[in-house]
Amino acid sequence: MAFFKTGDTHGMVEKRGAGLWLTHVVMILGVLVIFFPIWLAFVASTVTQPEIVRPPMPLWPGDQFLENYSKALFSGVNVPVTTMLFNSLVMAIGIAVGKIVISLLSAFAIVYFRFPGKILFFWMIFLTLMLPVEVRIVPTYEVVAGFGMLNSYGGLIMPLIASATATFLFRQFFLTIPDELAEAARVDGASPMQFFWDIVVPMSRTNVAALFVILFIYGWNQYLWPLLITTDPEMNTIVMGIRQMFPSGDDVAEWPVIMATSILAMIPPVIVVVSMQRLFIRGLVDSEK
Amino acid sequence: MEKRVTFRGWLLPMLLIAPQVVISAVFFFYPAGQAIWQSLFIPDPFGLSSQYVGLGNFEYLLGDRFYRASFVTTAVFSILVTLCSMIPALFLAVMADRLIKGSGVYRTMLIWPYAVAPAIAGVLWLFMFNTRVGVVSWYLGTLGYDWNHVLNGGEAMGLVVVASSWGRISYNFLFFFAALQAVPRSVIEAAAIDGARFWRRFWTIVLPLLSPTTFFLLVVNVVYAFFETFGVIHTITSGGPQQSTTILVYKVFSDGFVGQDLGSSSAQSVILLFVVGVLTIVQFKFVEKRVHY
Numbered sequence: 324m325a326f327f328k329t330g331d332t333h334g335m336v337e338k339r340g341a342g343l344w345l346t347h348v349v350m351i352l353g354v355l356v357i358f359f360p361i362w363l364a365f366v367a368s369t370v371t372q373p374e375i376v377r378p379p380m381p382l383w384p385g386d387q388f389l390e391n392y393s394k395a396l397f398s399g400v401n402v403p404v405t406t407m408l409f410n411s412l413v414m415a416i417g418i419a420v421g422k423i424v425i426s427l428l429s430a431f432a433i434v435y436f437r438f439p440g441k442i443l444f445f446w447m448i449f450l451t452l453m454l455p456v457e458v459r460i461v462p463t464y465e466v467v468a469g470f471g472m473l474n475s476y477g478g479l480i481m482p483l484i485a486s487a488t489a490t491f492l493f494r495q496f497f498l499t500i501p502d503e504l505a506e507a508a509r510v511d512g513a514s515p516m517q518f519f520w521d522i523v524v525p526m527s528r529t530n531v532a533a534l535f536v537i538l539f540i541y542g543w544n545q546y547l548w549p550l551l552i553t554t555d556p557e558m559n560t561i562v563m564g565i566r567q568m569f570p571s572g573d574d575v576a577e578w579p580v581i582m583a584t585s586i587l588a589m590i591p592p593v594i595v596v597v598s599m600q601r602l603f604i605r606g607l608v609d610s611e612k
Numbered sequence: 613m614e615k616r617v618t619f620r621g622w623l624l625p626m627l628l629i630a631p632q633v634v635i636s637a638v639f640f641f642y643p644a645g646q647a648i649w650q651s652l653f654i655p656d657p658f659g660l661s662s663q664y665v666g667l668g669n670f671e672y673l674l675g676d677r678f679y680r681a682s683f684v685t686t687a688v689f690s691i692l693v694t695l696c697s698m699i700p701a702l703f704l705a706v707m708a709d710r711l712i713k714g715s716g717v718y719r720t721m722l723i724w725p726y727a728v729a730p731a732i733a734g735v736l737w738l739f740m741f742n743t744r745v746g747v748v749s750w751y752l753g754t755l756g757y758d759w760n761h762v763l764n765g766g767e768a769m770g771l772v773v774v775a776s777s778w779g780r781i782s783y784n785f786l787f788f789f790a791a792l793q794a795v796p797r798s799v800i801e802a803a804a805i806d807g808a809r810f811w812r813r814f815w816t817i818v819l820p821l822l823s824p825t826t827f828f829l830l831v832v833n834v835v836y837a838f839f840e841t842f843g844v845i846h847t848i849t850s851g852g853p854q855q856s857t858t859i860l861v862y863k864v865f866s867d868g869f870v871g872q873d874l875g876s877s878s879a880q881s882v883i884l885l886f887v888v889g890v891l892t893i894v895q896f897k898f899v900e901k902r903v904h905y
Contacts, residue, residue, distance in 0.1 A: 350707050361725075461877050
């Protein structure tokens with residue numbers, strides 16, 4: 324995407340010398356300020372509880388890294404963090420894959436077929452764009468409870484798939500696929516599904532990947548929904564599980580373990596975003612269009 | 613828009629579209645319908661029967677001091693979040709755009725907070741400002757400022773605003789940076805030749821050219837502040853003290869799940885449904901405009 328290309332076309336108006344250095348200094352300061360909360364969490368995850376409870380806590384990492392992280396990963400506060408990480412992974416991948424699959428199929432149907440009720444279905448899907456799960460939590464909770472899906476992966480995943488962003492994205496993209504391809508496929512006697520598998524899906528690869536990045540982070544970072552429907556600690560996801568680690572009442576929170584868990588909770592999405600930066604930005608721009 | 617070439621048959625497309633339609637019907641339309649239906653009733657305290665009250669729940673809500681206060685809180689909160697996340701992002705993007713080398717490195721660093729869940733961001737900021745162990749609150753204390761967001765509503769609001777804006781700076785930065793890179797260099801060079809200094813060029817040329825992106829981000833950030841900040845508020849303040857950080861979405865949750873007042877919670881959902889509808893329409897309008905710049 325040319326829109327996002329950084330760099331080479333800069334002309335004569337860029338600062339050089341002192342001004343350039345000043346700009347770098349400002350940027351570095353900006354990055355440091357933005358990073359400070361993460362740095363502090365990391366430091367807190369490598370020191371002992373007494374070091375934190377008697378403020379001010381140190382600003383440089385201590386030597387308790389292994390202790391705190393192994394405690395978090397393998398025993399945790401209510402449930403080992405490995406369990407929560409696994410649940411989050413299942414949920415995030417389930418949402419990303421589920422949404423991509425149903426959207427690919429329905430967008431294909433909407434674009435490449437004429438069938439009775441098409442307009443009705445189209446608007447039905449369109450309407451789901453409008454209402455975030457936060458707004459309809461009480462009745463959605465009742466539906467999921469009615470199906471006996473509390474504390475299950477299905478209950479975690481399904482209600483969050485019911486949204487049309489991805490369908491629209493694929494619809495827009497399919498409309499740009501040249502008609503000649505479908506025509507050729509039809510002349511050659513290929514069935515619609517052959518056309519779908521051999522032409523449409525391979526052509527959508529980049530869109531699928533970009534969307535996967537966005538949906539993975541969306542799913543991983545869910546908070547309210549898992550909070551409501553996972554009463555069993557074994558089903559907690561890591562993002563909502565952290566809040567459960569804070570003691571109720573006057574007990575002092577186990578900060579090093581909580582902060583180690585926070586760091587562990589942000590590692591997978593950070594890796595996804597940073598390593599797939601180009602796809603991520605593309606997905607961001609696409610899904611907001 | 614329609615394809616010129618389509619395939620024949622109606623059974624196959626029905627099957628293809630079925631999963632999405634079924635999931636939308638079960639987990640979207642039915643619950644949304646339920647919300648609208650329940651908003652017309654008041655259940656008795658034992659949940660055995662409910663009484664039809666028409667628009668009574670809405671009348672009650674609009675007359676309710678706490679609900680109106682929650683509207684004001686939401687407005688203040690979303691304006692502050694939008695400003696606190698867009699202004700630093702624009703500033704950083706302008707700085708990064710001035711660099712010939714290294715802007716990619718800064719961009720990679722600045723993306724990080726976007727990946728951090730709002731609820732985790734809440735925990736991080738809570739840790740920094742915790743009244744007992746927080747580093748920032750401790751240093752504020754040595755300066756003679758007694759920070760206590762548990763008791764002080766203004767400080768609580770400040771903290772949830774900053775924690776909510778933090779991850780959003782990344783998002784806004786990416787969009788502003790991309791828009792800045794797309795500003796034609798020839799326009800800027802022409803202004804430079806005419807003797808316009810950097811900040812003058814920024815105010816008179818660059819900022820007006822950024823306005824489509826800015827409008828778009830305004831809407832998107834308001835939507836974010838309304839609907840996606842639940843995690844921040846729940847982890848830091850739980851809506852307190854004295855409901856000073858109870859935004860509308862939080863109130864749907866606390867009245868519905870904590871207070872078990874289903875009629876009122878449903879009516880609030882319906883009101884929010886209208887708010888989302890309006891915001892979506894505004895968003896589409898602006899996005900359409902954005903295409904023609």
